[in-house]
Amino acid sequence: MKQVNFGVVVFPGTNCDRDTFWVLSEVCKSKVRYVWHTETSIDDLDVVILAGGFSYGDYLRSGAIAHYSPVMQEVKRHAEKGKLVLGICNGFQILAETHLVKGAFLHNKTQHFLCQKQHLKVATTNSPFTGLYRSGEVIQIPIAHGEGNYFLPQKDLEEALEHDLVVFRYCDENGVVSQDTNPNGSTDSIAGILNRQRNVLGMMPHPERSSEFEMGSIDGKRIFEGIIQWIQSA
Numbered sequence: 001m002k003q004v005n006f007g008v009v010v011f012p013g014t015n016c017d018r019d020t021f022w023v024l025s026e027v028c029k030s031k032v033r034y035v036w037h038t039e040t041s042i043d044d045l046d047v048v049i050l051a052g053g054f055s056y057g058d059y060l061r062s063g064a065i066a067h068y069s070p071v072m073q074e075v076k077r078h079a080e081k082g083k084l085v086l087g088i089c090n091g092f093q094i095l096a097e098t099h100l101v102k103g104a105f106l107h108n109k110t111q112h113f114l115c116q117k118q119h120l121k122v123a124t125t126n127s128p129f130t131g132l133y134r135s136g137e138v139i140q141i142p143i144a145h146g147e148g149n150y151f152l153p154q155k156d157l158e159e160a161l162e163h164d165l166v167v168f169r170y171c172d173e174n175g176v177v178s179q180d181t182n183p184n185g186s187t188d189s190i191a192g193i194l195n196r197q198r199n200v201l202g203m204m205p206h207p208e209r210s211s212e213f214e215m216g217s218i219d220g221k222r223i224f225e226g227i228i229q230w231i232q233s234a
């Protein structure tokens with residue numbers, strides 16, 4: 001069985017790197033190493049994870065400064081080769097700043113930081129990240145962000161819908177997707193989206209915080225397990 005090599009990128013201010021590392025190494029029993037933001041050699045990695053947190057203190061805009069870090073040139077090259085990149089929360093914001101996924105982030109519609117359990121509706125299982133979910137399934141993965149209001153211009157939204165790029169939408173426990181069940185004001189309630197090549201996923205919810213029973217949900221674990229299965233069966 002092919003061993004899958006994960007890298008968790010650490011910027012100054014990243015704070016979900018250890019949780020992500022733990023889930024990959026202890027829960028999923030995978031090989032994982034930290035990648036410092038100044039690193040310029042990541043050829044050994046199959047999957048790069050941009051973990052959540054407050055890179056560079058969220059100064060200017062979340063992710064805006066991290067995108068100039070040397071490692072991001074390598075992450076771009078990694079993605080161009082068709083290898084997998086997963087950006088979680090601040091990682092999603094960095095992916096957007098780097099244009100590895102479309103869109104941009106605004107402050108939550110409430111102007112408050114949100115830290116809560118969150119229901120999501122799985123919009124597509126057609127990706128290297130979501131093969132272990134059922135289409136339309138309602139899952140629970142927590143959110144924790146201040147700048148999570150994902151904005152996608154109309155033409156990019158049309159492209160995303162046409163090519164089935166939306167992966168998760170915010171919903172309630174019954175799977176209802178509406179403005180009332182959209183916690184932060186994101187366009188079309190989007191909580192996770194792929195790039196056009198489907199090898200880069202940005203998502204606001206934190207799957208590393210819902211990967212063990214003690215955390216109240218194990219729905220996030222299937223993302224990491226799905227990645228491993230997808231690479232091993234490729």
Ligand SMILES: NC(=O)CC[C@H](N)C(=O)O
Nearest residue numbers: 052053089090145146147
């Ligand atoms: N948990 C996180 O990654 C925080 C995301 C981001 N810095 C925000 O508050 O919007």
